[in-house]
Amino acid sequence: MKIIAVANQKGGCGKTTTAINLAACLGKKEQRVLLLDLDPQGHSSLGFGVFNEDARDLYDVFTGEISLEEIILPNVFTGVDVVPATKTLAAAEHLPVRSDERDKQLEKHLAEIRDRYDYIVIDCPPSMGLLSFNALTVADLVLIPIEMSLFGMHGIDRMYETVRLLSERHGRDIPIRLLPTLVDSRTRLCRQFLHEVGERFADDVLSVMVQFTVRLKEAVREGMPIVSYDPASTVAVQYDRLANEMISILQEKVDVGAESEARSRLNAMKRAFEEARSRLGGHGVRQRVILRFFDFEDRDVKLAGSFNDWRPDQGVVTRTNDGIVEKIVMLMPGTYQYRLIVDGIWQEDPSNPEQVPNYSGGFNSLLQVEEVHETAGA
Ligand SMILES: Nc1ncnc2c1ncn2[C@@H]1O[C@H](COP(=O)(O)OP(=O)(O)OP(=O)(O)O)[C@@H](O)[C@H]1O
Ligand SMILES: [Mg+2]
Structure with missing residues (x-):
């Protein structure tokens, strides 16, 4: 006890x-x-x-x-x-x-x-x-x-x-x-x-x-x-x-x-x-980051991470193209953790090997946004 x-x-x-x-x-x-x-x-x-x-x-x-x-x-x-x-x-x-x-x-x-x-x-x-x-x-x-x-x-x-x-x-x-x-x-x-x-x-x-x-x-x-x-x-x-x-x-x-x-x-x-x-630093400029997911056709996919206080899809634009789900966010350079919510279930990004353990016993995926160039993850 x-x-x-x-x-x-x-x-x-x-x-x-x-x-x-x-x-x-x-x-x-x-x-x-x-x-x-x-x-x-x-x-x-x-x-x-x-x-x-x-x-x-x-x-x-x-x-x-x-x-x-x-x-x-x-x-x-x-x-x-x-x-x-x-x-x-x-x-x-x-x-x-x-x-x-x-x-x-x-x-x-x-x-x-x-x-x-x-x-x-x-x-x-x-x-x-x-x-x-x-x-x-x-x-x-x-x-x-x-x-x-x-x-x-x-x-x-x-x-x-x-x-x-x-x-x-x-x-x-x-x-x-x-x-x-x-x-x-x-x-x-x-x-x-x-x-x-x-x-x-x-x-x-x-x-x-x-x-x-x-x-x-x-x-x-x-x-x-x-x-x-x-x-x-x-x-x-x-x-x-x-x-x-x-x-x-x-x-x-x-x-x-x-x-x-x-x-x-x-x-x-x-x-x-x-x-x-990296969130507060204010160095660099915000960049358009596109995360692409290939395995989630016809599924409800949301993105939550340290950049949106883990609020699913807040500040995220979603596009679907030929079965590919694209999540677009504007981010300052830095390292972020994120998870996907697929049909209501939280999970790590299966296509991203960069992960850190989280407190729930699972993993958060890592996203590195470099200075200047546009980054495409996943
Ligand atoms: N995250 C929150 N968002 C909005 N309102 C909140 C939040 N957490 C608590 N409140 C509200 O703030 C007020 C104070 O919260 P709470 O009673 O939990 O604080 P407390 O520390 O127990 O207060 P006390 O010291 O009087 O015992 C309550 O009206 C509660 O509904
Ligand atoms: Mg109280």
Whole structure:
């Protein structure tokens, strides 16, 4: 069983949205998931349409009145159980507890149910109080959503410091991963923020990001995760990729040595950086790039890559000629990763041997755009 704490003391950066959708995506992948709402605002239960002001929550568990098992709401979504929160949970911050046990209350109660789940996702409140400390202490991974806005990066250093202190106090490594959220890559400012996050926290930034979309707000209003409200939307795909990344990172920690994990992440980040740089660099001129595919007659072929934020066919012109599908994009010189979506299924480009492994366990194809001349790939 692995525990992912979704935390950031900054409010409104997408913690709850991420916790709900990550839990739902893991559930759909036949994982047994518990979403634990640690925020007295109770938004996680709201997002699954199961909010009840009178529900009993972890406050009653921490006081010893009932067991954690008794407050679990089973099967609120495929594979997902929820521990709800209400505003009474705020009082848990002030419960008298022995100082050496303050951070470990949650760990103690989770021990009773840990065998039942593959993943526990914890939605933390927007403050670094006792509740968040309990979540970070028990976490196998701290997932920090960062809003790609002017103040989005504020407080991240403090989060790192807090996690480092807790790691020291409890004598174990607590890894951090950063998830850029509310990304609107059409704006130059947002692209700059992405670049900055990459520069400052390179090794820890996930390769997946979550774009800004009103569909998420609509989904919350309906009490549904985006994967069931609008499964074909780009954010649903992005949250699915996040679930894959979490699985691979947390499995890697068990299967592969920590050293090789660090090395492979570093290499992945170096590649991502080169791409970011080539996207933002502004050197050279945009070129018309034509990718030709010969084996997809009468099939629906879409192109998604690092150049269009993995949004299928966005900014891509399609031409069909004698059964040959042509995808035309305007790109700056640089290296890009891309995949094809053939009849709705994501795959690498079968005619391009240049590939790099991706976090979903598959491969992304590589596209190199040279200065000046027009390039024809594939
Ligand atoms: N990618 C997104 N695109 C558009 N809106 C989003 C996105 N992610 C979250 N939101 C919206 O932004 C608001 C804040 O999101 P959310 O509640 O997930 O943040 P939070 O970090 O949990 O907030 P808090 O700190 O209050 O707990 C919500 O209205 C949510 O629907
Ligand atoms: Mg929240």
